[in-house]
Amino acid sequence: MQTQSPIVFRCTEVSSNPQRLTAIRKLLADSHLEMDGDITTFVEARAGNRVVGCAGLAGNVIKCVAVTPQLRGENLSAQLLTEVENLALSRGHFHLFLYTRPCNRDRFEHNGFWPIVQSGNDTILMENIPSGIQRYCHTLQAYRVPGKRIGSIVMNANPFTLGHRHLVEQAAKSCDWLHLFVVREDASFFPFSARLKMVNMGVSDLANVTVHQGSEYIISRATFPTYFLKETCKVQQAWSETDLLIFRNYIAPALGITHRFIGSEPFCDVTHQYNQTMYRVLAGTIEVIEIPRIKATDKAISASEVRRLLKTNQFSRIREIVPDTTFACLESDYARKSQKNQEYHYENC
Amino acid sequence: MKIVREALAGTMESSDLMVRIAPTEEGLEVSIHSEVMKQFGDQILQVVHATLGAMDVHQGFIIIEDKGALDCVIRARLQSAILRAAEPTEINWEKLL
Numbered sequence: 333m334q335t336q337s338p339i340v341f342r343c344t345e346v347s348s349n350p351q352r353l354t355a356i357r358k359l360l361a362d363s364h365l366e367m368d369g370d371i372t373t374f375v376e377a378r379a380g381n382r383v384v385g386c387a388g389l390a391g392n393v394i395k396c397v398a399v400t401p402q403l404r405g406e407n408l409s410a411q412l413l414t415e416v417e418n419l420a421l422s423r424g425h426f427h428l429f430l431y432t433r434p435c436n437r438d439r440f441e442h443n444g445f446w447p448i449v450q451s452g453n454d455t456i457l458m459e460n461i462p463s464g465i466q467r468y469c470h471t472l473q474a475y476r477v478p479g480k481r482i483g484s485i486v487m488n489a490n491p492f493t494l495g496h497r498h499l500v501e502q503a504a505k506s507c508d509w510l511h512l513f514v515v516r517e518d519a520s521f522f523p524f525s526a527r528l529k530m531v532n533m534g535v536s537d538l539a540n541v542t543v544h545q546g547s548e549y550i551i552s553r554a555t556f557p558t559y560f561l562k563e564t565c566k567v568q569q570a571w572s573e574t575d576l577l578i579f580r581n582y583i584a585p586a587l588g589i590t591h592r593f594i595g596s597e598p599f600c601d602v603t604h605q606y607n608q609t610m611y612r613v614l615a616g617t618i619e620v621i622e623i624p625r626i627k628a629t630d631k632a633i634s635a636s637e638v639r640r641l642l643k644t645n646q647f648s649r650i651r652e653i654v655p656d657t658t659f660a661c662l663e664s665d666y667a668r669k670s671q672k673n674q675e676y677h678y679e680n681c
Numbered sequence: 682m683k684i685v686r687e688a689l690a691g692t693m694e695s696s697d698l699m700v701r702i703a704p705t706e707e708g709l710e711v712s713i714h715s716e717v718m719k720q721f722g723d724q725i726l727q728v729v730h731a732t733l734g735a736m737d738v739h740q741g742f743i744i745i746e747d748k749g750a751l752d753c754v755i756r757a758r759l760q761s762a763i764l765r766a767a768e769p770t771e772i773n774w775e776k777l778l
Binding site for chain 1: 687688689692693694695699701703712714716744746
């Protein structure tokens with residue numbers, strides 16, 4: 333009988349060990365998987381000098397879990413998960429998400445993961461806290477407001493512009509109540525605390541709006557990773573369906589949401605595709621209403637334009653496309669920062 | 682002992698268990714998932730609550746994924762996880778026996 337080498341685990345940082353990635357890519361390809369661009373670390377299972385299993389970690393998301401065909405059925409994926417879970421915790425991530433194929437659902441359910449939603453026959457999103465999504469929705473229910481037309485908007489507001497303001501105003505006008513979610517993930521130019529503050533100030537005069545802090549269940553690295561890759565990496569696959577299924581199956585019912593409002597998207601392909609997927613996924617459950625963008629001097633207003641103008645200090649032009657509340661934030665922060673150094677780095681407003 | 686941070690202990694190997702602990706605002710919640718829940722559910726629950734009681738844990742979220750571990754293993758893993766999750770204090774070893 334052939335003697336088997338003992339299995340040892342090692343941690344590989346994607347950025348500093350490019351030479352190790354070839355073997356991992358090959359193992360993934362054997363399982364018909366591609367290496368996702370946002371994975372920062374792999375846990376490798378090695379037998380002798382061969383890679384026999386791997387699990388990738390991107391923030392609080394585990395993906396690209398693969399085991400060589402010869403070793404399947406030996407519970408290696410459970411060991412990989414334990415390793416990767418300890419690694420994630422050492423980096424401050426306790427609540428973890430896992431992307432896998434639906435055919436692996438049973439295996440991961442026996443290893444401490446609970447399913448959230450399945451998108452077609454390709455992917456299923458799971459989490460390591462029992463009923464995590466239900467717990468979150470339970471806390472949302474406290475914000476339920478009765479009414480026939482309950483609207484919702486999810487925005488990053490990076491930063492909050494007159495375009496966002498127009499969208500919120502139109503939506504609030506046509507609804508009994510409007511739930512406005514601010515994307516929580518801190519992956520944008522403006523940090524979450526600043527974006528939340530700008531939104532709160534920007535809509536404070538509207539009586540029928542609740543501003544919600546986003547969560548990992550609503551446009552996050554876990555539910556919609558490509559959204560946060562669009563500015564830095566090549567987008568390999570749009571995962572937007574998962575995010576919209578969670579919204580349809582859990583979040584909307586918790587708040588009694590009947591409508592979802594979006595701004596038309598002429599600039600960003602990822603957001604444009606997200607909006608198209610939204611029509612398909614929410615059809616028959618939640619009505620999607622697209623509001624055309626407003627224009628300033630013939631150009632549709634966008635947050636990316638504000639960021640561009642900010643980099644070149646064009647404050648007079650910024651003033652034309654953001655509300656006074658946002659402008660005050662930008663300006664006061666700029667004044668404070670410019671005393672310290674020349675370059676504009678946004679921290680807080 | 683007061684649970685102040687998140688912690689893990691154990692593995693998902695057969696005859697072992699994985700314990701995950703997180704702090705909560707209030708209350709104690711225990712979630713147990715076991716391959717042998719039907720046969721030994723009551724006993725597992727009893728060991729878990731006795732261990733929590735002996736260590737004065739009255740608050741936190743305890744998630745247990747059991748793979749058919751013996752009582753002594755359940756106790757040991759749970760104790761490790763609690764010690765990792767709690768504020769460091771003088772350990773009363775007698776209570777851990």
